[in-house]
Amino acid sequence: MKALIDWVQGIGSDTLHRLSALGRAGLILAQALIARPTPAQSFPLLIRQLYFVGVLSLIIIVVSGLFIGMVLGLQGYTILVDYGSEQAVGQMVALSLVRELAPVVTALLFAGRAGSALTAEIGLMKATEQLSSMEMIGVDPLRRIIAPRFWAGFISLPILAMIFSAVGIWGGMLVGVDWLGIYEGSFWANMQNSVDFFDDVVNGLIKAQVFGLVVTWIAVYQGYDSVPTSEGISQATTKTVVYSSLAVLGVDFILTALMFGDL
Amino acid sequence: MDFFDDTIIDIQQLTFSRGERVIYNNVDIKIPRGKITAIMGPSGTGKTTLLKLIGGQIKPDSGSILLDGDDIPRLGRKQLFNVREKMGMLFQSGALFTDMTVFENVAFPIRIHTDLPDDMIRDVVLMKLQAVGLRGASRLMPSELSGGMARRVALARAIALDPQLVMYDEPFTGQDPIAMGVLVNLIKRLNNALGHTSIIVSHDIQETLGIADYIYLIADSKVIAQGTPEELKHVVSSQVRQFMEGLPDGPVPFHFPADDYYTDLMKGHG
Amino acid sequence: MRIRGVELGVGIFMLAGAIALAVLALNVSGLNLSKQEGSYKVYALFENIGGLTPRSKVTMSGVTIGQVTSITLDSDQLMARVEMEIYKDIDYLSVDSSASILTAGLLGEKYIGVTTGADDEMLSEGDYIEDTQSALVLEELVGKFLFNQATE
Numbered sequence: 310m311k312a313l314i315d316w317v318q319g320i321g322s323d324t325l326h327r328l329s330a331l332g333r334a335g336l337i338l339a340q341a342l343i344a345r346p347t348p349a350q351s352f353p354l355l356i357r358q359l360y361f362v363g364v365l366s367l368i369i370i371v372v373s374g375l376f377i378g379m380v381l382g383l384q385g386y387t388i389l390v391d392y393g394s395e396q397a398v399g400q401m402v403a404l405s406l407v408r409e410l411a412p413v414v415t416a417l418l419f420a421g422r423a424g425s426a427l428t429a430e431i432g433l434m435k436a437t438e439q440l441s442s443m444e445m446i447g448v449d450p451l452r453r454i455i456a457p458r459f460w461a462g463f464i465s466l467p468i469l470a471m472i473f474s475a476v477g478i479w480g481g482m483l484v485g486v487d488w489l490g491i492y493e494g495s496f497w498a499n500m501q502n503s504v505d506f507f508d509d510v511v512n513g514l515i516k517a518q519v520f521g522l523v524v525t526w527i528a529v530y531q532g533y534d535s536v537p538t539s540e541g542i543s544q545a546t547t548k549t550v551v552y553s554s555l556a557v558l559g560v561d562f563i564l565t566a567l568m569f570g571d572l
Numbered sequence: 573m574d575f576f577d578d579t580i581i582d583i584q585q586l587t588f589s590r591g592e593r594v595i596y597n598n599v600d601i602k603i604p605r606g607k608i609t610a611i612m613g614p615s616g617t618g619k620t621t622l623l624k625l626i627g628g629q630i631k632p633d634s635g636s637i638l639l640d641g642d643d644i645p646r647l648g649r650k651q652l653f654n655v656r657e658k659m660g661m662l663f664q665s666g667a668l669f670t671d672m673t674v675f676e677n678v679a680f681p682i683r684i685h686t687d688l689p690d691d692m693i694r695d696v697v698l699m700k701l702q703a704v705g706l707r708g709a710s711r712l713m714p715s716e717l718s719g720g721m722a723r724r725v726a727l728a729r730a731i732a733l734d735p736q737l738v739m740y741d742e743p744f745t746g747q748d749p750i751a752m753g754v755l756v757n758l759i760k761r762l763n764n765a766l767g768h769t770s771i772i773v774s775h776d777i778q779e780t781l782g783i784a785d786y787i788y789l790i791a792d793s794k795v796i797a798q799g800t801p802e803e804l805k806h807v808v809s810s811q812v813r814q815f816m817e818g819l820p821d822g823p824v825p826f827h828f829p830a831d832d833y834y835t836d837l838m839k840g841h842g
Numbered sequence: 843m844r845i846r847g848v849e850l851g852v853g854i855f856m857l858a859g860a861i862a863l864a865v866l867a868l869n870v871s872g873l874n875l876s877k878q879e880g881s882y883k884v885y886a887l888f889e890n891i892g893g894l895t896p897r898s899k900v901t902m903s904g905v906t907i908g909q910v911t912s913i914t915l916d917s918d919q920l921m922a923r924v925e926m927e928i929y930k931d932i933d934y935l936s937v938d939s940s941a942s943i944l945t946a947g948l949l950g951e952k953y954i955g956v957t958t959g960a961d962d963e964m965l966s967e968g969d970y971i972e973d974t975q976s977a978l979v980l981e982e983l984v985g986k987f988l989f990n991q992a993t994e
Contacts, residue, residue: 353845356852364851367858403870434670442667442726445627446681447656468859475862478870501872503951505897510866 334530340449341456341529354457362423362458363465367472369422370415374473377410378402378480385481386489395491399500402481407504407513408569411474413561416520419466420553424528427458428549431532432542440533455529462525463518470517474510512568516561523560524553580605580737580769581626586635588618588625595621596632597793608763608770610780613790614815619773620664622790623739626771627661628652639737657685660730660768664742666722668714668729674701675710678729685733700728704758720751724758731762737769738762744776752776756783777816789815881908881927882967886941891922892952892977894943899953900926907932910954926954928965936961942975952977 385401431454434440440450478500485491504510528549535545581603588596595618603609611619624630626637628644637644642655668677678697682688688696701707704724714722723743730738740759744752760783763770774780780787781801789797789804789812797804797812804816814822830836888894891913900908908928916923928935938959943952956971965971 357848359852359855360848364855367855407866407870437665437670438663438667439669441624441629442661442663443669444629445656445659445661446684447653448684465855468855468862471862471866472858474870475865478865497869500870504871506867506871508897510871 330534333534334526337451337455337530337533338459338526340451341459351457354453355460358457358461359465362427362461363468366419366422366465366469369418370469370473371476373414373418374406374411374476375480377414378406378477378482379484381405381410381477382481382484382489386485386491395485395489396495396499398481398485398491399478399496400503402485403478403500403504404509406474406477406481407509409513409561409565411470411477412513412516412520413557415470415473415517416466416524416557417554419462419469419520420524420528420550420557423462423465424524424549424553425546427462427525427528428532428535428546429542431455431458431529432535432537432545435533435535436537436539436542451533455533459525459529462528463521466521466524467514467517470513470520474513508568515568516564519560519564520557523556527553527556576602576604578605579603580640581771582638583626584636584638586625586632586637588621588630588632588635590621594793598635599790599794601788601795603769603771604786605769606763606767607785608759608772608783610772610774610784610787611790612773612775612777612780612787612815615775617790617793619775619790620741623661623741623771623773626737626739627656627659657733658736660733660735660738662723662726662730662738662740662743664745666714666719666726668717668722668726670714672714673710674706674712674714674717674725677714677725678710678732681729681732696732697728700732701725703731703762704728705754718751720747720754723747723751723755727755727758727762731766731768734766735768737771740770740772740774742774743772744774744779752779759783777818791815880930882930883911883925883927884935884965884967884969884971886924886926886954886971886974887916887919887921888924888943888974889921889976890979891924892943892945892979894924894952894954894977898951900928900956901953902932902935902956902958907956924954933964934958935965937963937965937969938973939965939971940973940975941971943977945978 381402382398385398386395389395389397389401431440434450434454440454443450443453482493482496486493486496531545531549531552535541579602581601583599583601586596586599586601587594601611601622611622613619621630625632626639626644628647631645636646639655639658642651644652644655647655668674669680672680675697678700679693682693682696698707698710701710704727706721706724706728709717709721709725714725717725743755743759747755756779759770759772762768772780772784781804784801786800787798787804788795791811797807797809799807804812807813807816811823813819820826894910894913896910896912898910899906900910908926910924910926912925914923914925915921935956936959938961939956940959941954941956944955945952959973
């Protein structure tokens with residue numbers, strides 16, 4: 310009997326724990342977002358973060374996009390050639406990239422590259438009392454530290470996803486057209502016939518935007534809420550990558566069902 | 573008690589607990605204006621917490637903290653911002669902003685709280701850096717400084733706005749003897765020259781006794797002794813003696829609470 | 843200082859994003875910027891629409907002249923009612939035009955092909971195309987073929 314009560318109590322405390330974490334995360338987001346914008350100060354900070362979060366992620370995104378596009382082209386060709394419809398490689402590469410792979414893979418890579426770095430940086434600032442000292446000087450660290458990092462991630466991810474798509478399709482074309490000899494005209498024509506700007510490209514962008522929100526939010530929250538010790542920061546960094554990857558995949562399913570599932 | 577004719581901070585019936593643990597239980601502390609007051613006590617007694625309470629970063633469960641009549645826990649965001657202009661705080665780790673140069677670190681509070689033109693800010697920053705002897709390092713990044721230098725830069729930043737109150741959180745921990753001597757001197761000299769009030773939280777007895785005008789000794793969530801360094805040397809309480817003389821065992825036990833040693837050992841042979 | 847490099851990097855990043863979007867819009871999805879201004883709706887009833895879906899193309903001699911906007915079941919005639927939007931500048935479809943559901947390639951997507959008739963009166967908003975030809979359904983074709991074989 311006692312074991313049962315303990316068990317139920319465990320569930321209760323666990324739930325409360327999670328709810329309060331969610332509440333704190335929500336508060337951080339809300340406070341960072343309602344920050345009164347002071348363009349003269351905020352803009353240079355945002356630019357700086359865009360550089361760290363976006364520009365420095367560019368290489369990994371371009372390289373991954375290129376290879377994924379090339380692999381898709383190759384795989385698509387070997388399957389489609391059996392049905393004599395190898396012209397459809399362009400369509401297959403483009404649709405799978407634009408709708409699914411570009412937003413998802415970009416978000417996963419982004420979580421590993423930029424998300425973990427954000428968490429570690431903010432956690433370290435907390436551990437070295439930089440956040441406290443900023444507060445003592447009279448500056449809200451949520452506005453000064455968290456807000457520009459959040460916005461930088463939010464803005465960067467869709468841009469990175471678009472670049473990923475474009476580079477991937479180019480990679481698919483390299484393999485399909487230049488190497489395997491699909492007729493270039495039908496490669497593009499098939500693609501253009503089946504890809505719709507609003508239904509596919511814009512929906513993919515919306516996905517990337519939502520992932521940008523989710524991943525950056527998790528990253529800044531984990532950093533801000535981390536235990537300010539070396540183990541605490543390493544745990545928070547791991548959590549950022551694990552949680553945001555899982556969240557991206559879960560949210561992706563929901564968004565796909567809403568967008569393409571004819572629900 | 574001529575010290576307390578003019579107090580800058582008056583803490584009354586302060587109670588603060590973290591989770592189950594009571595850090596302060598109904599504590600009264602007065603800080604005399606223009607003097608160096610030390611808050612001492614064993615590690616883990618929440619000395620740093622006291623500074624955060626005074627800075628308004630955390631709120632007590634009950635009690636008031638009056639700074640020149642303003643009750644800090646009850647101030648709004650805007651008023652707190654203004655009150656903090658009167659305070660400077662030197663954090664244990666220095667807490668320099670790692671993405672700014674030494675110069676920008678010291679300029680930061682000035683830029684936040686004033687609208688001074690750039691050349692005036694430059695003058696003020698260089699004056700402050702000169703005061704801590706690091707004017708030559710103004711272009712360096714914090715990562716290029718030694719621990720002692722970083723703390724001196726942080727001190728320059730803490731006094732950038734000529735605050736009425738400067739709080740030092742464990743300023744001597746982890747410093748080599750030379751850096752320690754420099755810091756002790758600097759704190760004393762700045763206090764005299766600039767006429768601000770200093771609060772030092774520390775457990776380095778010798779250094780602190782050397783410069784403090786008044787000392788509070790904290791243990792078991794209350795003030796166990798207070799007085800000038802001279803007065804404290806004559807307190808007979810064994811708890812005070814243990815801390816002041818650094819004895820390994822006493823009212824603060826050497827052993828963490830445990831079962832009887834013998835029974836514990838024999839358990840393994842059950 | 844390093845600020846210049848940072849700003850340059852961010853500038854390139856933003857430009858790359860804009861170029862990528864342009865490529866996706868123009869090259870990949872074939873978005874036509876000179877989008878047709880306005881269109882008019884015509885309807886057609888089909889026995890069987892096969893795999894026709896909204897957004898399928900409406901063509902004439904292979905040139906796209908509009909798209910299918912919705913497909914509903916007409917409860918009076920028990921036939922599929924296809925609503926399509928035809929670009930405004932295609933104003934020379936006679937009222938006796940015919941519409942048939944065609945397939946692009948052997949397994950490709952379904953689309954509607956329109957052929958004009960000879961009447962002087964033109965189709966306008968809300969009109970029905972009377973002459974329709976349903977989709978070829980493979981099973982029906984096979985069934986018909988077998989039936990013919992059997993009766994011979």
